[in-house]
Amino acid sequence: MALEDRYGLPLSTTSDQAASAYREGVDLMLAGWTGTAETLERAIAADPDFALAHIARARVHAFYQQGDLARSKATLARKLVAKRGTERERSHVETLALAIEGRLPEAIAAMSEHIESWPRDAVVLSLPLGAFGLFAFSGMADHDRARHELCERVAHHYGEDWWFLTMSGWAMTENGNVARGRAVTERGFNLRRANAHAAHAVLHAMFEDGSIEAADRLVDEWLPTYDRAGILHGHILWHQALGALEHGDAARALKIYDDVLQPSATQAPPLNVITDSASLLWRLSAYGHAVPKALWVEADATAQKLFPKSSLPFADVHMALFAAATQNREALSARLGVIEQRLADGKLPAGPVVPAICRALAAFADEDYAACVRELAPVLTEVVRIGGSHAQRELIEDTFLVALMRSGELPRARSLLDARLHRRPSLRDTRWQAAMG
CATH class of the missing domain: 1.25.40.10 (Tetratricopeptide repeat domain)
Structure with a gap:
């Protein structure tokens, strides 16, 4: 046989x-x-x-x-x-x-x-599935919907398969059907608990529906079963660090960073190394918390070795974050030049949103917040093209919010925050109190 x-x-x-x-x-x-x-x-x-x-x-x-x-x-x-x-x-x-x-x-x-x-x-x-899959990194503006529709099309071939439930549920969550997505993902997780992708997908649903305390408990209870060398070990704790920031607990977020996310401590794949470290440190600063400069310098040095040249837009955006935070205008300008040339040559499927984000970050590095706002405002609805998840891409909206506040446009910032709270209930207003004043 x-x-x-x-x-x-x-x-x-x-x-x-x-x-x-x-x-x-x-x-x-x-x-x-x-x-x-x-x-x-x-x-x-x-x-x-x-x-x-x-x-x-x-x-x-x-x-x-x-x-x-x-x-x-x-x-x-x-x-x-x-x-x-x-x-x-x-x-x-x-x-x-x-x-x-x-x-x-x-x-x-x-x-x-x-x-x-x-x-x-x-x-x-x-x-094609997941935040780092072919669809997410294709440059498509509708990759969330494409993943969901693909899963719906083949669902009858899989039934109650633990892997398929995990990925199809996450696709539902990212496509906006959070309640159904969480329920489907949890079914897959319960069928196989030794499944880091399921734990991760459930955390994304909890992020979207505002279940911050439940997400914290899930990590505490489940993570001891998962080896530190696991491909998602650090990233799952990155989610817990985001939860800490929801409550304004910067000390806990920094401890998580020190323990498992900083380049000298993590065993994650290179893309997670740079994206998790850059985004968490950036969020800490954006929400009004002090970040030791040495953390940025160490992480940037590692990032430059891992991604010395322009590559995926998702990586380029995070490399631009490092350059902005360390005020390395030369590195940011060089990377932006390559990206703009790729766009001119028709070799940048994600399109103008990528150089626009990088130009906005360059303006941010120069403390020209009004210019940052001008660059980001027209492309905010196109940020999805860089790939990643909603939770990861929210960083760009956060940058826009900080630029609005620092350029004195508080009413506009408050309006954007109100829209976010209406879209997704959570504690997101409290983490901005320090920045908003």
């Missing part, structure tokens, strides 16, 4: 050990759990010609920005699957390889075609 993955799709291996390790490794990857790489290596050791194990391992390398390793394993997987692989496996490998190589439009097209034929290929379906 042919060996299969957990979703009933045939695997081109005759090794029970390889198939078993692959199934376990994929589940660990879909759960954001530790042991993923080691388990996939076991599958490769049991059958060195098993292409799907190699491409899955390549994807884990890509998570950690190990580009050379990821690309080399993708190349090997292509060769192996051409010799021994089904049509589904060849399409699977090619789609993941395109994503690993950063060929986003081609990867999205290949993913869409693949899912039409094999909707239960969860590894391929995972590519």
